[in-house]
Amino acid sequence: MTKQRIDIENQKRTEQVKKGKRTILAVGFASFFGGVSQDIFIPILPLYLTQILGLDKTVVGVAEGLVTAASSGFKVIAGRLSDRFQRQKPIVAAGYMLSMIGRGALAFVSAPLAVFGLRFMDGIGKGIKDPPKDVLVANAAEKATRGRSFGIARMLDTFGSALGPLILSGLIILFTRHNIEPSHYYRWLLILSALILLITIAIVQFGIKETKTVRPEKINTKVPLAKSFYWFTAIAGVFAIANSSDAFLILRSQNLGLSIVAIPLAYAVLNVIYGSLALPAGIISDKLGRIPVITIGWAVYGFCYLGFAVANSAWQVWPLFALYGVFYAASEGVGRALIADVVGQEARGRAYGVYNMVIGLAALPAGLIAGLLWDKINPSMPFYFSAILSFVAVALMLSFRKQLVPSKVAR
Numbered sequence: 001m002t003k004q005r006i007d008i009e010n011q012k013r014t015e016q017v018k019k020g021k022r023t024i025l026a027v028g029f030a031s032f033f034g035g036v037s038q039d040i041f042i043p044i045l046p047l048y049l050t051q052i053l054g055l056d057k058t059v060v061g062v063a064e065g066l067v068t069a070a071s072s073g074f075k076v077i078a079g080r081l082s083d084r085f086q087r088q089k090p091i092v093a094a095g096y097m098l099s100m101i102g103r104g105a106l107a108f109v110s111a112p113l114a115v116f117g118l119r120f121m122d123g124i125g126k127g128i129k130d131p132p133k134d135v136l137v138a139n140a141a142e143k144a145t146r147g148r149s150f151g152i153a154r155m156l157d158t159f160g161s162a163l164g165p166l167i168l169s170g171l172i173i174l175f176t177r178h179n180i181e182p183s184h185y186y187r188w189l190l191i192l193s194a195l196i197l198l199i200t201i202a203i204v205q206f207g208i209k210e211t212k213t214v215r216p217e218k219i220n221t222k223v224p225l226a227k228s229f230y231w232f233t234a235i236a237g238v239f240a241i242a243n244s245s246d247a248f249l250i251l252r253s254q255n256l257g258l259s260i261v262a263i264p265l266a267y268a269v270l271n272v273i274y275g276s277l278a279l280p281a282g283i284i285s286d287k288l289g290r291i292p293v294i295t296i297g298w299a300v301y302g303f304c305y306l307g308f309a310v311a312n313s314a315w316q317v318w319p320l321f322a323l324y325g326v327f328y329a330a331s332e333g334v335g336r337a338l339i340a341d342v343v344g345q346e347a348r349g350r351a352y353g354v355y356n357m358v359i360g361l362a363a364l365p366a367g368l369i370a371g372l373l374w375d376k377i378n379p380s381m382p383f384y385f386s387a388i389l390s391f392v393a394v395a396l397m398l399s400f401r402k403q404l405v406p407s408k409v410a411r
Contacts, residue, residue, distance in 0.1 A: 019209070020140035024149050026207035027136050028156030033200040034096065035160025039271065040168045041103055041193040043264040046247040047254070048186045053110065056375065064245040064367050067119045071127030072360030079131035079353025083346065088132035093204045095129025096197050098122070104194030107187035127360070131352035136210065138340035138348050144286065146340055150333035151282025158275035158328070164193075165264035165271070172261050182260075225351055226342040231403045233355050235396045236335065239298055240362035242305075242389035244370035248382055249308065249324070255379045257314035266321045273325025281329045282337065290338035291404050295397045297330025302390035309383035 049055045078095070082088050102122030109115060133153075141149035168189065175185035253263050285293040304323040311320065336352070343351040370382035397404065 023140040031157035032160035037196040039161040039164030067123035071123035072357035074127035075356040076353035079349035082349030098125030100197040107190040147282035147285035151279035154278040154333035162271035165268035168264040239393035274328040277329035301327040306387040
């Protein structure tokens with residue numbers, strides 16, 4: 001190979017790396033504003049459903065679990081479409097659009113069925129956008145820095161989720177000082193969370209410049225997924241049953257005496273810790289392997305939920321939310337990087353769809369069990385249950401770690 005040809009190849013390589021970094025940052029910043037929207041919305045949602053609309057805890061648990069489970073089918077559909085057409089951007093934009101409608105319109109309805117329908121729409125939006133976003137990052141990342149790349153995307157996403165509760169707390173203080181009733185300002189906050197998604201949609205449309213890496217007619221949609229992928233997904237499904245909706249953390253915080261203004265701030269602590277540690281966790285997983293980092297994250301989750309079970313004072317919520325952020329940092333992005341390690345580019349959309357479907361389907365029994373344990377026994381029982389089952393998942397990870405280690409790094 002001549003020196004000129006080598007120089008051309010190196011130049012192409014450099015341009016490809018730069019383009020990949022831009023794609024990862026664009027996905028990250030889209031997720032940043034998506035996180036701002038979601039975490040203005042999520043901390044008040046269980047309070048809105050229970051205090052304003054009068055739903056009990058079991059109904060909230062079933063509703064949130066049902067929304068997540070129902071959206072799981074759309075994750076598989078979105079993943080397959082992403083593989084088939086090698087286009088992720090339109091699917092991601094459509095997902096954010098559905099979430100925007102689902103959140104904003106929630107401010108104008110009061111009937112439970114209408115609420116469930118809009119939550120279902122929001123869930124579909126999340127289901128549609130998640131697998132293609134993971135594919136965008138996985139395809140743009142270098143083999144040796146895949147954990148770092150997912151860490152960057154998760155870091156930006158989570159810093160948005162940290163900013164959202166801060167904005168929420170500031171607005172609640174402002175509304176309270178002006179003697180505005182929660183039933184009114186909750187609805188304004190829902191509308192605001194929807195409008196912020198316009199920024200996210202704009203970033204997706206104009207910030208991501210994707211290209212088809214494989215021609216659709218050459219794609220083999222029947223490529224079998226690696227056994228290690230199925231092992232990991234199965235064990236992750238067990239853990240997902242332990243991982244009930246974060247709405248129960250918010251309700252537990254209120255149960256322990258944390259004020260409505262302080263709850264979003266505690267949620268912000270969670271996201272600051274998560275965002276700060278997501279990139280280091282990804283880098284560590286690049287060097288030491290994905291499985292040890294994920295296992296540690298799940299163990300941290302177990303101790304965190306055990307802490308929520310035995311807590312008896314409002315001040316204890318703060319360190320527990322911080323610990324919860326460590327769990328997220330060690331598991332979310334690293335888990336997605338592991339899937340990219342064992343699944344080739346032609347089937348990643350399907351793999352992320354299947355993985356997210358399993359996690360989503362587990363949300364229904366998780367929410368139902370947590371709600372029933374809260375209502376029928378006491379507020380501590382859902383957290384004891386989740387802690388015990390998470391330690392079971394850790395034991396499974398340790399027992400089957402040889403089956404989980406990828407035999408090679410996928411392209």
